[in-house]
Amino acid sequence: MAGQISIRPISRKADRKKFVDLPFRLYQDDPHWVPPLKGEALGLITPEKNGWFSHARAQLFLAERDGVVVGRISAHIDTLALTMPAAQGFGPGCGQFGLLDAEDEAIAGALIAAAEAWLTKEGMTRVLGPISMSIWEEPGLLIEGYDHPPTIMMGHAKPEYRGWIERAGYRPAKQLKTYDLDITRKFPPLIERIIASGEKNRRIAIRMVDKSKFDEEAAIILAILNDAWSDNWGFVPLTPPEIKDVGVKLKPIVFNDLIRIAELDGKPVAFMITLPDLNEAIKPLNGTMLPFGWARLLLWLRKPRVRTMRVPLMGVIRELQSSRMASQLAFMMIEFIRRAAVADYAATRGEIGWVLDDNQGMNAIADALDCRVNKIYQIYEKSI
Template sequence: MHFPYEVALPANIVVRPVSGKRDTKAFIDLAFRLNANDPHWVPPLKSEVAGTIDPKKNGWFSHAEGQLFLAERDGKTVGRISAHIDTLALEMPAEQGFGPGTGFWGMFEAEDEATAQALIAQAEQWLAGKGTTRALGPVSLSIWEEPGLLVKGHDHAPTVMMGHHAPQYRGWIEGAGYAPTKKLLTYELDITREFPPVVQRIVKSGEKNARINVREVDKSNFDREAEIILAILNDAWSDNWGFVPLTPPEIDDVGKKLKPIVFNDLIRIAELDGEPVAFMITLPNLNEAIAPLKGSLLPFGWAKLLLWLRKPKSRTMRVPLMGVVKRLQSSRMASQLAFMMIEYIRRSATANYGAERGEIGWILDDNQGMIAIADAIQSQVNREYIVYQKPIG
C-alpha cells in the first residue's frame, strides 16, 4: 500500500502492527505498567479490554475497521495506539464534528514523548493510507466509550466507563500538531444534600401535573426498556456534536455489559400523556469494586465482584446518559422532567446504596441546557476531556 508520506522514527524505536496473542497481551499489559504509580488510575478488567479490541466480540466493528500498533525500544514495549475508521461517522454531517474524511486514533499509552510522536505518526500514516484527511483523538474506540484526553481531574479516580490519562500526554499530543476541537465536561455534587428550594418547587409542581409520570425501569423487561431508551436517545442526541447512531450489535454489547449494574430505581423514564419522552441512566460506580482486583477476576476476584453486584454499596453514582426528545428541548417541561428524574434517583441512591456523591457526564461544553441543569443543582466541574484534531494526508 502506498502511503502519502513516510514516518521518520527515532533509530531505536520500532512501531509495528499488533499480531497474535502475545502482541495483544503486550498491548493490554502496557497500560498496567505505565500507570502503576498513579494512585488514581483504576485497572480495568483485562478481559473487558480484550473484548473491546477484538472485532469478533465488539459490535462496533460491524461498521468500523482499525489497526492496533505497538511501539518497542530495544525489544521492550514502550507504547501503544489504535488507528480506526467508523463508517457511520463518515456519513454524519461535517458540522456535527465528523463527516467525510474523518479518522480516529485512541487506546493511547506512551512511555515518553519520542514514543508518543512515533505512535501518533504511525496512526496518521495508516489513516491517510485509508483515504482520510483529518485525524481526531484520542477516541477509544467508539465515541460512545472513552472519548477525549483527560486534562483536568487527575487528582481523583474516574468513575465507571470514564478515561484517565497521564498529565504529560496533553503536551505530547499538542506537540504533534493537534488542536482542541471539543471539550467534554463532568460535573460532581454532594447528593446527601437536598437540592435548592427552586428545584424542589419545580419537582413538586411536576408531581401535581397529571400529564407527567416518572417511573422506574423494569429490568425483567430489559429489552423493551432498552428499546424505549434508545429511541429517545437517538432523537434527543441526533443534532449533537459527535453523534453516531448506535447499531443493534452495539446495543446488544452494551446490554450485556451494563445489565449486571442496572438497577430499577436508578434508571427512570419520564412519560408525558403516556408517551415516553425522557430518560436518565444512573450507574453505581463499578470502579470502586474492580479497583482492588488489579485487572483480573482470578483467583477470587469474580466472587468478590458477584457479591458486590448483589447489593452494591457505592459512594459515587455516575449519570452517563440523559435525554429529552427533541420536540421538548429548550422548554420548561424538559427542565422539569430532568429535575424530577434527578431528584427521584438522588433519593434512591442515598437511601438504598449508601451513595454520597454524584457525577454527571460527560456533557458537551456548548450544551447550555445540561449545563444550566448542572448549575441549578449546585454541581461543579471536576473533570475535563479534550478531543483533538489535525489535518493529515
C-alpha cells in the same frame, strides 16, 4: 545505550495481550488509575467481541525498545461516523486515534505519526482523537481532574500527554465535562418547588424501568436517545450489535430504581440512566478476576454499596428541548434517583457526564443544582 524504537502494526492475540498489559506498568504508581478488567479490555480491541467493528475497522500499533513494549496506539475508521455531517464533528474523511500510552514524548510522537500514516493510506484527510474506540466508550483526553479516579466508562491519562498531543500538531476540537454533585444535600429551594409542581402534574409520570423487560425498556430508551442526541456534536447512532454488547456489559449493574423514564400524557419523552460506580469494586482486583475476584465482584453486584453514582446518559426528545417541561422532567428524574441512591445504596456523590461544553441545557441544569466541574476531557483534531 538505549536501543532504537520500532513501531509495528499488530493483529495477533499475543500482541493484543501486550497492548492491554502496557498501562498496568505505566500507571502502576498512579493511585488514581483504575486497572480495567483485562478480559474487558481485550474484548474492546478484538473484532469478534466488539459490535462496534460491524461498522468500523482499526489498526493497533505497538512501540518496542529492546524487545520491551514502551507505547501503544489505535488508528480507526468508523464508517457510520463518515456519513455524519462534518459540522457535527465527524463527517467524510475523518479518522480517529485512541488508546494512546507511551513512556516518553518521542515514542508518543512516533506512534501518532504511524496512526496518521495508516489513516492517510485509508483515504482519511482529518483526525479526531483520542477516542477509544467508539464515541460511546471513552472519548477525549483527561486535561483536568487528575487528583481523583475516574468513574465507570471514563478515562484517565498522564498529565504530560496533553503537551505531547498538542506538539504533534493537534488543536482542541471539543471539550467534555463531568459534574460533581453532593447528593446528600437537598436541592436549592427553587428546584424543589419545580419538582413538587411536577409531582402534582397528572400529565407527568416518572417511572422506574423494569429489568425483567430489559429489551423492551432498552428499545424505549434507545428511541429517545437517537432523537434527543441526533443533532449533538459527535453523535453516531448505536447499531444492533453494539446495543447487544452494551446490554451484556451493563445489565449486571442495571437497577430498576436507578434508571427512570419520564412519560408525558402516557408517552415516553425522556430518560435518565444512573450506574453505581463499578470502578470502586474493580480497582482492587488489578485487572483480574482470579483467584477470588469474581466472588467479591459477584457479592458486590447483589446489592452495591458505593460512594459514587454516575449518570452517563440523559435525554429529552427534541420536541421538548429548550422548554420548561424539559428542565422539569430532568430535575424530577435526578431527584427521584438521588433519593434512591442515598437511601438504598449509601451513595454520597453523583457524577453527571460527560456533557458537551456547548450543551447549554445540561450545563444550565448542572449550574442550577450547584454542581461543580470535576473533570474535563478534550478531543483534538488535525488535518493530514
